[in-house]
Amino acid sequence: MLELVGVTAGYRGRPVVSEVSVAVPRGSWLAIIGPNGAGKSTLLKSIAGLVPHSGSVLLDGRPVQQLSARERAQVMGYSPQTPLLPEGLSVTAYALLGRTPHLGTLAREGPRDLAVVEQVLARLDLSSMARRLLRTLSGGERQRAVLARVLAQQTGILLLDEPTTGLDIGHAQALLELVDRLRTEDGTTVVTTLHDLTLAGQYADRLLLLDRGSVVASGDSASVLNASVLAQHYDARLSVIEGPDGSPVVVPQRHPPK
Numbered sequence: 001m002l003e004l005v006g007v008t009a010g011y012r013g014r015p016v017v018s019e020v021s022v023a024v025p026r027g028s029w030l031a032i033i034g035p036n037g038a039g040k041s042t043l044l045k046s047i048a049g050l051v052p053h054s055g056s057v058l059l060d061g062r063p064v065q066q067l068s069a070r071e072r073a074q075v076m077g078y079s080p081q082t083p084l085l086p087e088g089l090s091v092t093a094y095a096l097l098g099r100t101p102h103l104g105t106l107a108r109e110g111p112r113d114l115a116v117v118e119q120v121l122a123r124l125d126l127s128s129m130a131r132r133l134l135r136t137l138s139g140g141e142r143q144r145a146v147l148a149r150v151l152a153q154q155t156g157i158l159l160l161d162e163p164t165t166g167l168d169i170g171h172a173q174a175l176l177e178l179v180d181r182l183r184t185e186d187g188t189t190v191v192t193t194l195h196d197l198t199l200a201g202q203y204a205d206r207l208l209l210l211d212r213g214s215v216v217a218s219g220d221s222a223s224v225l226n227a228s229v230l231a232q233h234y235d236a237r238l239s240v241i242e243g244p245d246g247s248p249v250v251v252p253q254r255h256p257p258k
């Protein structure tokens with residue numbers, strides 16, 4: 001169980017996320033949504049221990065600040081929105097970095113680590129690029145390589161900042177299905193930021209809508225993906241319709257022609 005209690009975080013003494021409380025049960029999926037600059041990445045980084053915060057981030061009742069960086073990396077995998085990649089590494093070598101928290105001091109990766117990476121690359125449709133250098137990949141391929149490193153970490157909690165950015169609709173869907181499978185089969189707990197509200201509603205159990213650092217709506221997709229709530233907080237013209245499977249679909253509306 002991951003639990004945030006009154007989490008406030010920011011930069012140089014200026015809070016950009018205020019008093020966020022939410023419980024994320026094991027095996028569930030929380031999507032943090034909200035307009036640009038709302039504080040979504042900052043909240044995710046504070047859960048990952050990368051931005052100092054007040055309040056508590058509790059993992060099975062224990063504050064995550066009490067974990068060493070290595071312990072944290074064994075339980076939480078984090079993928080940033082715009083990662084800095086070691087461009088000269090191959091996809092396999094880079095994904096193997098995800099195994100580091102599981103290796104002993106000075107130990108090298110073994111056959112099991114390689115097998116984990118091969119499996120993850122296959123699941124992300126990257127096997128044919130295993131030997132390619134990161135610098136030679138397209139944007140969407142790089143994004144999938146970043147996720148390969150995080151998934152190779154095999155953690156019980158995944159913190160993914162905009163994991164579908166730059167992915168085409170098929171690869172975005174495949175990635176979210178893969179994460180969903182980890183959740184249902186292995187009980188992985190998932191926290192993602194997502195700009196695609198329809199996808200957020202399809203995959204997450206619970207949505208947390210942030211605006212200017214505060215939670216303005218929280219609950220299942222039917223309650224949070226409400227047209228007037230979204231229009232107000234995103235300053236957008238949109239409708240919410242029912243999709244073929246009954247889940248909400250958020251549709252942008254053009255201004256009527258003058």
Ligand SMILES: Nc1ncnc2c1ncn2[C@@H]1O[C@H](COP(=O)(O)OP(=O)(O)OP(=O)(O)O)[C@@H](O)[C@H]1O
Nearest residue numbers: 011016034035036037038039040041042043081193
């Ligand atoms: N390292 C930093 N130093 C100072 N201010 C920062 C830093 N990182 C983010 N901010 C500011 O904090 C606020 C929240 O940023 P954050 O990246 O958390 O928003 P976001 O909701 O993820 O936005 P987006 O949808 O645009 O990715 C913004 O006003 C941003 O300018």
